[in-house]
Amino acid sequence: MHMTKVRAAVAGASGYAGGEVLRLLLAHPDVEIGALTGGSNAGQPLGALQPHLTPLAGRVLQETTIENLSGHDVVFLALPHGQSGAVAAQLGDDVVVVDCGADFRLEDAGEWEHFYGSDHAGTWPYGLPELPGQREVLAGTKRVAVPGCYPTVSTLTLAPAVAAGIVEPDVVVVAASGTSGAGKAAKPHLLGSEIMGNLSAYGVGGTHRHTPEITQNLSKMIDGEVKVSFTPVLAPTPRGILATCSAPLKPGVTAEEARAVYEKYYGDEPFIRLLPEGQWPQTKSVIGSNAVHVQVTVDERAGRLVAVGVVDNLAKGTGGAAVQCMNLALGLEETTGLTAVGLAP
Numbered sequence: 001m002h003m004t005k006v007r008a009a010v011a012g013a014s015g016y017a018g019g020e021v022l023r024l025l026l027a028h029p030d031v032e033i034g035a036l037t038g039g040s041n042a043g044q045p046l047g048a049l050q051p052h053l054t055p056l057a058g059r060v061l062q063e064t065t066i067e068n069l070s071g072h073d074v075v076f077l078a079l080p081h082g083q084s085g086a087v088a089a090q091l092g093d094d095v096v097v098v099d100c101g102a103d104f105r106l107e108d109a110g111e112w113e114h115f116y117g118s119d120h121a122g123t124w125p126y127g128l129p130e131l132p133g134q135r136e137v138l139a140g141t142k143r144v145a146v147p148g149c150y151p152t153v154s155t156l157t158l159a160p161a162v163a164a165g166i167v168e169p170d171v172v173v174v175a176a177s178g179t180s181g182a183g184k185a186a187k188p189h190l191l192g193s194e195i196m197g198n199l200s201a202y203g204v205g206g207t208h209r210h211t212p213e214i215t216q217n218l219s220k221m222i223d224g225e226v227k228v229s230f231t232p233v234l235a236p237t238p239r240g241i242l243a244t245c246s247a248p249l250k251p252g253v254t255a256e257e258a259r260a261v262y263e264k265y266y267g268d269e270p271f272i273r274l275l276p277e278g279q280w281p282q283t284k285s286v287i288g289s290n291a292v293h294v295q296v297t298v299d300e301r302a303g304r305l306v307a308v309g310v311v312d313n314l315a316k317g318t319g320g321a322a323v324q325c326m327n328l329a330l331g332l333e334e335t336t337g338l339t340a341v342g343l344a345p
């Protein structure tokens with residue numbers, strides 16, 4: 001138990017991921033919010049950029065410099081890809097650094113260079129505590145690579161089946177995401193007139209940069225590589241991802257057996273809920289919460305296992321995972337400041 005509060009800085013406080021980290025830290029009993037930094041919006045009051053963060057409205061966004069970020073116990077980095085490495089290198093080994101970006105997620109430098117087109121910064125402990133053995137890896141760590149939002153939901157939706165060997169290591173994921181996944185920076189395909197009333201596939205044919213991350217996660221569960229076909233879809237909603245995942249079923253596996261595998265795998269997880277039989281996940285149930293809802297069945301005619309999972313891309317998909325991992329890194333109760341309670345209707 002900490003007697004004094006942990007002092008946390010957030011770099012990228014004007015963005016979506018940084019804003020969600022702050023929303024959660026404001027409800028965290030053991031954290032005091034320190035420096036808030038940004039890029040083009042430095043000098044602006046946070047109230048103008050993140051008006052929902054009412055208690056921080058009067059705080060002014062500082063420049064992202066090492067001087068402003070030093071002197072904290074924890075630094076959250078919510079910066080565009082490729083920018084975390086240089087900042088992290090200047091932060092001391094005694095500081096807990098939680099990176100919401102992709103820079104330190106991949107272990108294979110060749111895969112990083114192929115999908116991100118830049119030099120690989122390195123690999124940090126991967127911030128998905130629900131993976132086997134990962135809580136132990138994250139306990140007391142000073143560096144955390146928070147997973148991507150699609151890899152979080154895809155991995156958690158398929159992990160029990162892959163780990164138990166009830167499917168062939170050849171999975172298909174089609175996942176629809178809300179638009180906040182793309183960040184706040186203006187992009188033509190995110191204009192209201194393009195988004196509204198529209199669903200669009202992108203990053204098709206194994207080209208999306210989350211493909212190697214999902215592959216890395218699932219391949220750790222077997223002796224060999226899991227083939228991953230991943231197709232993201234942009235959906236006209238601000239938050240939430242629904243991932244529909246399937247794989248060829250090993251002969252003779254029934255829906256009951258598949259369900260039992262998932263029940264056993266996620267039995268005590270505080271944030272993962274296997275829904276009652278026949279009830280299928282919907283994004284609305286997890287918005288604003290750190291919960292992941294999962295359902296699984298067997299498509300007998302197709303001979304495939306079908307599993308569906310949902311997360312809030314900004315909560316368990318980034319900001320919530322970041323706070324969950326900070327708790328583990330600091331030796332706090334893992335669920336502190338987090339909730340599995342959604343916002344409905």
Ligand SMILES: NC(=O)C1=CN([C@@H]2O[C@H](COP(=O)(O)OP(=O)(O)OC[C@H]3O[C@@H](n4cnc5c(N)ncnc54)[C@H](OP(=O)(O)O)[C@@H]3O)[C@@H](O)[C@H]2O)C=CC1
Nearest residue numbers: 012014015016017038039040041078101181183184185318
């Ligand atoms: N959105 C999501 O669902 C998820 C996002 N992430 C990751 O989180 C990170 C941030 O993403 P997101 O919040 O969506 O993006 P946004 O575009 O919403 O925010 C980017 C943030 O980075 C700041 N920034 C941009 N350029 C610079 C710079 N040169 N120097 C300092 N600060 C800079 C921006 O500041 P300013 O506004 O002042 O320019 C802003 O605060 C990314 O790495 C992303 O991959 C991870 C999982 C999910």
Ligand SMILES: CC(=O)N[C@@H](CCC(=O)OP(=O)(O)O)C(=O)O
Nearest residue numbers: 102148149150177178179181182
């Ligand atoms: C809807 C949308 O555009 N989503 C983003 C993924 C956001 C995310 O979690 O990924 P990173 O942390 O790896 O950036 C995309 O497909 O690029």
